[in-house]
Amino acid sequence: MPRVKAPLDYLPKWQGVGPCVGQPNIMYGSPGRARATCYSCPVLDDCCEWILSLPFSADPGGVIAAMTLEEREAIHQNVTTRTCRTCGEPKPLTAFSKWKPHAPSRRPDCKPCDKHRRNTMRGTE
Numbered sequence: 001m002p003r004v005k006a007p008l009d010y011l012p013k014w015q016g017v018g019p020c021v022g023q024p025n026i027m028y029g030s031p032g033r034a035r036a037t038c039y040s041c042p043v044l045d046d047c048c049e050w051i052l053s054l055p056f057s058a059d060p061g062g063v064i065a066a067m068t069l070e071e072r073e074a075i076h077q078n079v080t081t082r083t084c085r086t087c088g089e090p091k092p093l094t095a096f097s098k099w100k101p102h103a104p105s106r107r108p109d110c111k112p113c114d115k116h117r118r119n120t121m122r123g124t125e
């Protein structure tokens with residue numbers, strides 16, 4: 001069974017303005033779509049502060065504040081390195097670009113791999 005609880009049990013008042021409210025299918029569905037919802041959210045910063053202030057045992061799961069459950073777990077565990085999805089090398093978190101400048105979550109590929117992939121997609125190589 002996936003660990004899915006009702007996020008509404010935990011929500012502070014400002015959450016009412018978030019586009020995720022009443023959209024569990026989005027926030028527990030594809031991480032890409034859920035993140036996009038977070039990035040359009042006017043209370044993303046509040047949400048980020050709030051979810052990381054909760055003990056991880058109270059985390060309702062799904063994407064919250066543009067982070068997946070795994071990403072929040074890594075932050076709680078103070079993980080400072082991660083393995084690049086493309087080259088498979090463990091690197092410090094700072095070697096991975098953030099999805100957005102103000103968001104805490106980072107891309108799954110390290111910066112050189114990310115750049116290489118973008119160049120390849122543009123057909124400049």
Ligand SMILES: [Zn+2]
Binds near residue numbers: 088109110112114
């Ligand atoms: Zn890499």
